[in-house]
Amino acid sequence: MLAEPPSLLPPSPLRLRLDRDALAANWRTLDRLSGPAAAGAAVKANAYGLGTAHVVPVLAAAGCRNWFVAHWQEVPELLRHVPPAQVAVLHGPGTDADAAYARAAGVRPVLNSMPQVQRWLSAGGGPCDLMVDTGINRLGLAMSELGDPAIGLLEIDCCMSHLASADEQSTQNSLQLARFGEVVQGVTAKRYSLANSAGIGLGADFHFALTRPGIALYGGVPTSALAGRIAQVARPQASVLQVRSLAAGEQVGYNATFTASRPMRVGVVAMGYADGFLRCWAGKDVFLWQGERLPVLGRISMDMTVVDLSRAHDCGEGDWLMLDYTLPEAAAESGLSQYELLTLLGIRFARQS
Numbered sequence: 036m037l038a039e040p041p042s043l044l045p046p047s048p049l050r051l052r053l054d055r056d057a058l059a060a061n062w063r064t065l066d067r068l069s070g071p072a073a074a075g076a077a078v079k080a081n082a083y084g085l086g087t088a089h090v091v092p093v094l095a096a097a098g099c100r101n102w103f104v105a106h107w108q109e110v111p112e113l114l115r116h117v118p119p120a121q122v123a124v125l126h127g128p129g130t131d132a133d134a135a136y137a138r139a140a141g142v143r144p145v146l147n148s149m150p151q152v153q154r155w156l157s158a159g160g161g162p163c164d165l166m167v168d169t170g171i172n173r174l175g176l177a178m179s180e181l182g183d184p185a186i187g188l189l190e191i192d193c194c195m196s197h198l199a200s201a202d203e204q205s206t207q208n209s210l211q212l213a214r215f216g217e218v219v220q221g222v223t224a225k226r227y228s229l230a231n232s233a234g235i236g237l238g239a240d241f242h243f244a245l246t247r248p249g250i251a252l253y254g255g256v257p258t259s260a261l262a263g264r265i266a267q268v269a270r271p272q273a274s275v276l277q278v279r280s281l282a283a284g285e286q287v288g289y290n291a292t293f294t295a296s297r298p299m300r301v302g303v304v305a306m307g308y309a310d311g312f313l314r315c316w317a318g319k320d321v322f323l324w325q326g327e328r329l330p331v332l333g334r335i336s337m338d339m340t341v342v343d344l345s346r347a348h349d350c351g352e353g354d355w356l357m358l359d360y361t362l363p364e365a366a367a368e369s370g371l372s373q374y375e376l377l378t379l380l381g382i383r384f385a386r387q388s
């Protein structure tokens with residue numbers, strides 16, 4: 036097999052520009068808003084799609100010392116950048132192999148059920164975290180299980196729960212807070228943690244010792260309490276592969292869903308739904324060229340999107356168009372969540388910081 040000389044591989048026509056200063060500033064803001072609690076960082080799913088290798092060193096330099104991933108398979112990449120004792124794995128030990136790996140790697144499993152508690156103890160135990168369900172009914176021990184003697188045998192670093200509706204004014208928040216108060220009374224741990232990004236905005240009662248922001252680190256604004264305090268981090272860009280001139284009546288793309296009503300100049304951009312630019316963006320003016328907003332014409336293809344260049348006369352082949360990826364606005368425009376907008380961004384984007 037011949038290896039491709041890497042120096043000959045041309046750069047990607049897709050870039051994801053990451054603003055390191057904004058990322059660091061967002062962590063500092065969330066840490067400050069957490070009061071005496073420390074802010075950690077949820078870096079699961081490749082740091083919400085932005086790239087663990089780009090994100091984690093920036094957050095570590097800003098002062099972050101607590102990291103959360105979901106899958107065991109996400110641990111090795113994270114351990115290239117941070118010490119194992121700072122890492123917690125949210126899905127917990129679902130198998131004996133998971134427990135053995137946690138002990139060998141020196142990372143903490145988050146125990147989510149009595150079988151996970153038993154499995155961890157059988158494997159020899161050691162520092163762990165404990166997730167208690169206070170109403171989201173996703174992962175976590177039931178409140179009724181907290182009296183089990185096996186829990187007293189655990190070496191719990193962080194005892195946590197997760198809010199279901201922190202991004203809303205909901206009575207569920209105070210209900211979960213009250214239940215978590217009982218958890219704090221009933222479970223011995225070094226630290227307690229309840230708040231995600233939106234939970235930080237709910238105020239000091241929700242902060243405990245450690246907060247676990249994710250989306251807001253990366254520029255998401257999940258609650259109005261954080262509005263104006265969070266900076267945009269991710270800016271996708273795509274280059275123009277070809278410029279075409281359409282005559283009135285000509286049609287664009289699969290199933291001809293767009294028909295030109297006048298002669299127009301259009302650009303074929305090297306980005307499609309395989310890159311996370313889903314078909315819900317059809318017809319939206321999400322592209323930017325020197326401050327002008329440019330609409331998407333017709334269906335989005337797997338690797339290509341056609342853009343109206345009528346207002347971008349000087350934009351030509353090889354030029355870069357920006358996506359307006361201001362997350363709250365882009366979510367409202369696309370119908371996707373801010374979380375989906377980030378985690379969708381595909382591997383063909385060259386992540387650059």
Ligand SMILES: *Cc1c(COP(=O)(O)O)cnc(C)c1O
Nearest residue numbers: 077197231232233247248249250
């Ligand atoms: C993903 C996750 C977070 C971060 O949530 P955001 O809403 O992105 O701030 C915090 N805690 C747990 C348990 C999570 O799974």
